[in-house]
Amino acid sequence: MHDDGEALQRAYDFRESSRRSFLIGSAATALVAADLVTTRVIQGRREATRILPLDDEEARARFPNDRWVLFPGYKTSWEEGLWILNSLRPALSRRAQMAVMGYSNRGLDINNVVATMNRYVENFRLERLYFYGHSFGGMVAVEVAARLRDRGIPVELILLDSSPSSRYDVRDQRMFDGVVRLYEAGVRVPISVRGTYELGERIVHKNERTWSQIVDQTLEQLSPLAPSSELIQTQSSYIYHFDVARFRLSLGDTKVVFAGNPDDGVVDYATARSGWARSLPDNVVSVDLRTEGALPAHASPQWNPLVYQGVVSAVQREYIPVPRGGGWKRFF
Structure with missing residues (x-):
């Protein structure tokens, strides 16, 4: 009788355990399915490329037809892009x-x-354009500037903030290599999986961030406002295939300035600096500006506004004189 009681108890425990396992498995499946649906919703909300203004009454009054346009870096949301721009305002x-x-x-x-960008210039009848390339955004800024010049729209200056000149300047090759392979194989990465990876990657590179920054940057990738996995994967592919040599003769008189940080753990400061100077010898006017003291060391104006404002101010004093009179005025 005692053995029969134990057998019945084991059977009951097994049933309860199986029920719990089933419920846990079902919940996990539902979570992944919900995550994929959320990813599609995010993509649907922001399907169109848009230029987002940061209003400043004084700048609007003084420079009605001049624009600084920031090209955000890898995995940067629209909101974070505006945050970065506001830090540099x-x-x-x-x-x-x-x-x-x-x-x-x-x-x-x-x-x-x-x-x-072309429509934006025409709609606002812009006279001068300046590009700020935030990390990988510097690659995009250079190509966009070259292609706008083909349309008769010159860009006065491009400021590259810790931008890699090629995929070989990215320290962790495994990071975007894997994402590129998944993208080219047609695989989308769910947001929850991406968030877990982001947390692990930032903890590994803890020396570059405070714990508060680690938490904030990881949660950004789980936010419903985060960039889609498809956008991130196409950005990775763009970095992987970028060839700056194609634009050597395409930038005309556009000035290019590189600023970076020797302690950068994401992009190799030395190779990126020399890569831009070597590839665009007729356009690069400076590679000597540094964002020393910034934490994280890589492209972080939103966390270190005073450091980056100092760099921008130095660039503007040297290469962008304040317009006087009407001698510069022209509409593209």
């Missing part, structure tokens, strides 16, 4: 109004970015 607003290029969640399409 005290310096940038001394020369122009400001806006952020908002990439489509359907994926990075350079043709679409160029067309959007």
Whole structure:
């Protein structure tokens, strides 16, 4: 009788355990399915490439037809792009109004970015353009500037903030190599999986961030406002295939300035610096500006506004004189 009681208890425990396992498995499946649905919703909300203005009344009054346009870096949302731009506002607003290029969640399409920029110039009858390339955004800024010049729209200056000149400047090759392979195989990465990876990657590179920054940057990738996985994968593919040599003769008189940090753990400061100077010898006017003291060391104006405002101010004093009179005036 005792053995029969134990057998019945084991059977009951097994049933309860199986029931719990089934419920846990079902919940996990539902979570992944919900995550995939959320990903599609995010993509649907931001399907179109848009240029997002950062309003500044004084800059609007002083520079009605001049713009600084920020090209956000890898995995940067529209909101974070505006945050970065607002961090630079005290310096940038001394020369122009400001806006952020908002990439489509359907994926990075350079043709679409160029067309959007072209319409923006025509709609606002812009006279001068300055580009701020935030990390990988510097690659995009250079190509867009070259292609706009083909349309008769010159860009006065491009400021590259810790931008790699090629995929070989990216320290962790495994990071975007894997994402590129998944993208080219047609695989989308769910947001929850991406968030877990982001947390692990940032903890590994803890020396570059505070714990508060680690938490904030990881949660950004889980936010319903985060860039889509498709956008991130196409950005990775763009970095992987970028060839700056194609634009050596395409930038005309555009000045290019590189600023970076020797302690950068994401992009190799030395190779990126020399890569831009070597590849665009007729355009690069400076590679000597540094963002020393910034934490994280890689492209972080939103966390270190005073450091980056100082760099921007130095660039503007040297290469963007304050317009006087009507001698510079022209409409593209």
